[in-house]
Structures are given as structure tokens and as C-alpha cells.
Amino acid sequence: MDTKKKNLYDAYTAILKEELVPAMGCTEPIAIAYAAAVARETLGMLPDTVRISASGNIIKNVKSVVVPNTGGLRGIAAAAGAGIIAGKAEKKLEVLAEITREEIQELNAYLDTASFSVTGSQSGCVFDIYIEVHKGEHSAEVQIQGHHTNIVKIRKNGETLFGKDYTEENQSSGEDRSLLNVKDILSYAKEVDLKDVEEVLERQIQYNTAIAEEGLHGNWGANIGKILLQSYGNSVQNRAKAMAAAGSDARMNGCEMPVVINSGSGNQGMTASLPVIVYAEDMQVSREVLLRALLVSNLVSIHLKTGIGTLSAYCGAISAGCGAGAGITYLYGGGYEEISHTIVNALAINSGVVCDGAKASCAAKIASAVEAGVLGMKMYQFGSQFYGGDGIVAQGIEETIENVAELARDGMRETDRKIIEIMTDPR
Incomplete structure (x- = not known):
């Protein structure tokens, strides 16, 4: 096999392995749950204020679909709350796979007591999720852009822990x-x-x-x-x-x-x-x-x-x-x-x-x-x-x-x- 053909072969194999991955639940609410789980993990405590900004297409795809393992809850707040209460960030698109009945009850109580706000993103990015969580003077921020697990920013108490550039024109994640x-x-x-x-x-x-x-x-x-x-x-x-x-x-x-x-x-x-x-x-x-x-x-x-x-x-x-x-x-x-x-x-x-x-x-x-x-x-x-x-x-x-x-x-x-x-x- 010549070099050009070998490179193409390897690229196609890599594309398949990047794309054909398991996910539980509609991937847009799951992406919100994933971002929220990372935010909770970064904060290190249960937040009492959750602010969510999302692009229109995210809002569109989360509005009417049931978030799995939540007892039939729908919507952005439910997805974020589930990620905060019981999400396993390391499981990415299976972030909500291991929620227990007790955690569902805890989630319902949390949605009643915590403050949630949702606004439309003004970034211009078609796929944009930004979650900011607060507990007293402590805060954490997580932003996903471009695709469901592509975290571009993590901040804690105003300090950037992780950051990378992303533009619609230059989507550098994975194979071409x-x-x-x-x-x-x-x-x-x-x-x-x-x-x-x-x-x-x-x-x-x-x-x-x-x-x-x-x-x-x-x-x-x-x-x-x-x-x-x-x-x-x-x-x-x-x-x-x-x-x-x-x-x-x-x-x-x-x-x-x-x-x-x-x-x-x-x-x-x-x-x-x-x-x-x-x-x-x-x-x-x-x-x-x-x-x-x-x-x-x-x-x-x-x-x-x-x-x-x-x-x-x-x-x-x-x-x-x-x-x-x-x-x-x-x-x-x-x-x-x-x-x-x-x-x-x-x-x-x-x-x-x-x-x-x-x-x-x-x-x-x-x-x-x-x-x-x-x-x-x-x-x-x-x-x-x-x-x-x-x-x-x-x-x-x-x-x-x-x-x-x-x-x-x-x-x-x-x-x-x-x-x-x-x-x-x-x-």
C-alpha cells in the first residue's frame, strides 16, 4: 500500500472510531449535562445558582426531548441539574448512565430550590453551551463549542484552568x-x-x-x-x-x-x-x-x-x-x-x-x-x-x-x- 493510500486508510479508520461512539439520550441535553457535571466537579461543591447560555440550535433540540434517567423530565434546567447532581463527567456522552432512584429524588428537590436561568448565546457559534455555577463567593464556568464534548474553556473563581481557541471555520478536532x-x-x-x-x-x-x-x-x-x-x-x-x-x-x-x-x-x-x-x-x-x-x-x-x-x-x-x-x-x-x-x-x-x-x-x-x-x-x-x-x-x-x-x-x-x-x- 502506497503512502497516500495508507494515510487515507488510517484517516477513515480514525474517523469511524471518533464518530461511532456510545451515547445515552439525545446528545444535545447530554452535552448540557456533561458541561454541568464538569462545572460541578470544577467548583467542588453543590452550586445554588446555575446560569446557562446556549445557541438557538441547542435550545431547539433540548426543548421537547426527555432527559434519560430523570423520571421523564424535559428541558435545559433538567439536563443541567441532572449533570450537577449525578453526572459522571468522565463518561462524557454517557454522563447520565448511572443515576440512581435516590439521585432522581435529589434532582427534583434541587430543581425546586436552586436558581436556574437560561439565555440565548450571542457568540454566533451554531453549537455553543456556556454554564456558570455559583456557591457563595465561589464560581466555575465551562464552555463547549463546535461539537458535544469539545470543551474550550474551564474557569474557577475567575482563573482560567483550561482554554483553547475555536472558530466555525477552523474545527481542529479529530481527523479531517x-x-x-x-x-x-x-x-x-x-x-x-x-x-x-x-x-x-x-x-x-x-x-x-x-x-x-x-x-x-x-x-x-x-x-x-x-x-x-x-x-x-x-x-x-x-x-x-x-x-x-x-x-x-x-x-x-x-x-x-x-x-x-x-x-x-x-x-x-x-x-x-x-x-x-x-x-x-x-x-x-x-x-x-x-x-x-x-x-x-x-x-x-x-x-x-x-x-x-x-x-x-x-x-x-x-x-x-x-x-x-x-x-x-x-x-x-x-x-x-x-x-x-x-x-x-x-x-x-x-x-x-x-x-x-x-x-x-x-x-x-x-x-x-x-x-x-x-x-x-x-x-x-x-x-x-x-x-x-x-x-x-x-x-x-x-x-x-x-x-x-x-x-x-x-x-x-x-x-x-x-x-x-x-x-x-x-x-
Whole structure:
């Protein structure tokens, strides 16, 4: 293997290990809980005043979702309070995984007695969480920017203990995602030694399948997964949608089971993986083929989301649904041409679905995203496709992906502001 190819191989492997990590609960409230846990740890005592500043997209994604292990509590104060009372900062995105019943009771009492205030961030950063805690004359401050565990500042009693620069233009954390492209993703998926990625993929299969099964058998949220099966039968296509939706049913509504995320999102992690797993079981392919198809799905999803950014008005499940379509096409033996057309078709069908925060309806959007991914594949199987010049579709897969990124990242900024304005209006 030449040096250039080896460097790309190592980068793609590192990206997978950075992205496919476990998280319990919707990742935005969990990020608030993580920041709060670090703030409490830094302060060294239980604060009686908690001030939280968050960017609009954080507020949007925390407003309606249940914070896990809190007895059904919702909202920013609940997430911060849980992190302060019982969070294990060293567990990062699983910061609330070990809360006890006694601690839930303590949390409820704390929310009644401590002073909480929440304001909108004025930093201009799309992903910004700032938490300041006080006890008497003592204080601690923690700031996260860019992504869910990226702490950029820790201060105690006005003294900076840790600090680093962060800008939207220079996101220096981890491997360079701009190295991703569909052609090299497929080469990597076919050639990688599975020993290098097997652990993260097997964990994704185990965790995400388990929470999807819970979503189908329990009573979570709007029960979209169950409704899909009851309404449209047991075809592989419907089961693929139902499993992904069921995982979101459970996760958005307080299920205390972990998922393996993709692009900072559990919903995207489930959307990128569960449909591929369902199709692989139905087709009775080998474990190796399934794992390689999951590589395609996960990396395509990350590639699509990279240009859009961590949070925006563009529903992230759409990117993951395209990834799932690509992974399923790989299961059928599709190569670069077939997978490229699947992605382009799927993007043409569903781009423009808005993100109005994490909540029960995410499960329905996931079902729509999976439907678009599978339809994109079926179109090409039957000799039909969208062409360059059809709306936002360009001549070339990478050019189309960039068009969608510009639409979501730049074109939908005013849409995002309006969504947040509507969601925070007290009417």
C-alpha cells in the first residue's frame, strides 16, 4: 500500500472510531449535562445558582426531548441539574448512565430550590453551551463549542484552568472529514482489514438493534415503528423503516439504553445502521458483507453531514437515510455508479426536510429518510434516475453533495432562525 493510500486508510479508520461512539439520550441535553457535571466537579461543591447560555440550535433540540434517567423530565434546567447532581463527567456522552432512584429524588428537590436561568448565546457559534455555577463567593464556568464534548474553556473563581481557541471555520478536532468522498469510501469499505473496525461496528449493531427492539415492544412516544408494522406489513422495506423509527421512538422519549451515534446524533446513528442490518438479515449475507455495507453507510452519512455542520435547519436523518440507501445498495452488489445514483436520487427526493428540534416526530422523519434512500436505490435498479440540472442535482455525486451542503449550511440559516423563533414563542 502506497503512502497516500495508507494515510487515507488510517484517516477513515480514525474517523469511524471518533464518530461511532456510545451515547445515552439525545446528545444535545447530554452535552448540557456533561458541561454541568464538569462545572460541578470544577467548583467542588453543590452550586445554588446555575446560569446557562446556549445557541438557538441547542435550545431547539433540548426543548421537547426527555432527559434519560430523570423520571421523564424535559428541558435545559433538567439536563443541567441532572449533570450537577449525578453526572459522571468522565463518561462524557454517557454522563447520565448511572443515576440512581435516590439521585432522581435529589434532582427534583434541587430543581425546586436552586436558581436556574437560561439565555440565548450571542457568540454566533451554531453549537455553543456556556454554564456558570455559583456557591457563595465561589464560581466555575465551562464552555463547549463546535461539537458535544469539545470543551474550550474551564474557569474557577475567575482563573482560567483550561482554554483553547475555536472558530466555525477552523474545527481542529479529530481527523479531517474533508478527505471523505464516495469513490474512496467504497475502496476503503472493500479493502479494509475488518479487525481494524470490527469492534465499533459490532457495538453499533448490538446497541442500536437493542433499543429498536425496545421501541417496538414498549410504549414510547408516538409509536411510529409499531404503527408502520401494523399498517404496512412485514416487507423488508417496511421493517427497515420501522426498526429505525422504533429506535427513535424509544430514544427521544427517555429510554435509558445507549445507542452508537453518527455525526454526533443517535437518530442519525440508528438511521444509518438499522435499515442495513434489516436488509442484511433478510438477504442472509455473510457477517463480513454486512460489516462492509455498514462502513459504506456510516461513512457516506458522515460525508454528507460534514459540509452541512453539526446542527442546522436541515434534518440530519436525511443524510443518514442516504447513507442507509448506499449501504443497502452495496448489499445488492452495487458499485460506485449504482451507489452514486442512489445517493443523488435520495438527496433529490427529500432534501429540504426541516429540523424543528429533537422530539417524538423525529421517528416519522427517519421513516421518510429511509424510504427516500431505498427509493433512490430502486429507481436506479429500474433504469430511472434524476439528472444534473434537475433542481439542486448537479452533474456528479460530489458536486450534488456540495449543493446540498450549501443549501443546508447557508441557504437555510434564516429558516433556522424562524424555526427557533416559533419554537420559543410563549404562545
